[in-house]
Amino acid sequence: MSESAIADFVTSFIPDTATHAEPVRGRVVMSKRRIVLAAESEQVTIPLGGVFDVQHETAPGDLAAFFDDTVTIAYERDGDRRVAVVEGAGDTVERFVILVFKGLLNGSKVYAKHPARRGGRVTDQPFESGGLFVSPGTVELRGDVAAELDVSTVTHFERVERELRGSTRSMLSVRHMGDTGPVTTELALDSGRKMNLLGRFIRLRYTQLKQELADVELTSDEIEALVAIYSSGPDANLATVLGVDASRLTMFLNDLIDKDLVRDDDGTYLTSMGRAAVSEHIEDVNM
Structure with missing residues (x-):
């Protein structure tokens, strides 16, 4: 070679x-x-x-x-x-x-509507073009449309038909967690082969995380703590958000760190497994 x-x-x-x-x-x-x-x-x-x-x-x-x-x-x-x-x-x-x-x-031309939906509401965002790049945990869009889809937060994806530049195109609709809640991004590539490969990549990473998460047992209090970390950010006063004292919070966080759901690095952050847990449980917490 x-x-x-x-x-x-x-x-x-x-x-x-x-x-x-x-x-x-x-x-x-x-x-x-x-x-x-x-x-x-x-x-x-x-x-x-x-x-x-x-x-x-x-x-x-x-x-x-x-x-x-x-x-x-x-x-x-x-x-x-x-x-x-x-x-x-x-x-x-x-x-x-x-x-x-x-x-x-990587480098493939992509047409993306991001976000196509916020929660259940359809947006008026147009399709924009850019470059597609993947890494172990993300699908990144660069160019006129700039976004990063965290695969660990994907909750659903499917093929859909949409109008794009005067013709009906097959594309991938991906529902995932954004900074402020669930969003849907719609993606189209010029090559059907690459569309299939992108779907395979998302499914592969999604399935691996879900399989790892299936081996982790979480209490309702731990789920609530994970959602609070996601919603409040790494610098939030989690004891106040959760309504617990400092010793109780420390116990929560140590358990979540041991389960590889949280990392403590100048702030409290979710790991990819932690984000996957939030995406799976956040609707239950909000009911």
Whole structure:
């Protein structure tokens, strides 16, 4: 590979599910243009421009004998659709998945209506163009429309049809928590392939956070404390907001820190898991 590598690690993989029944051991090397799966006897090149789906999940039944988790990369090359499967466990592979999505999506032209809704109210905000950029926890819009969608606060997303520049377009409608409450952002990309990949990215990050959150037990008082931190900001007097004394507040915060929901860093901040917990429970608190 002549271009610089941005990922390079050794793992097991199936370079092509149509021709390989079992995994081989080798190197996975990624540049800004391609992914190369290099085993001792062969090398498979996956052009990023041909990738149309990426999944990171528990290995399906027929692969469970070889892998616990898998990264499945579906792509088109020379007119044929192919699938490669990479062993998916570990921090290195998680970083690799994010790099793949960055390589596929970053810099893409996006048309966005932000916000399209505030709560249940439709706004008169027009669609504006900009650039799309993803990171482990965010979808960022830069340009005429500037916004950052925190994936940990997404509560719902779906495909919708909207009028854009004189024609009906398929786009992604994402409901998430803004600074002052729930908002909906509508996004359209020029490429249907990239639209599918953006939906996959949001679903992947959303699902991972929800799975982690499912293992965390929260009391009603802890939920109320998380919502108060979200609503009041890092510098608020939380004891006053919650109506508890300092010792009781300290106990709340220590428990939430132990559960990786809150961090204390010159102020009290929610972690991505904490924001996911708020987005899941805030409507219950406000009822």
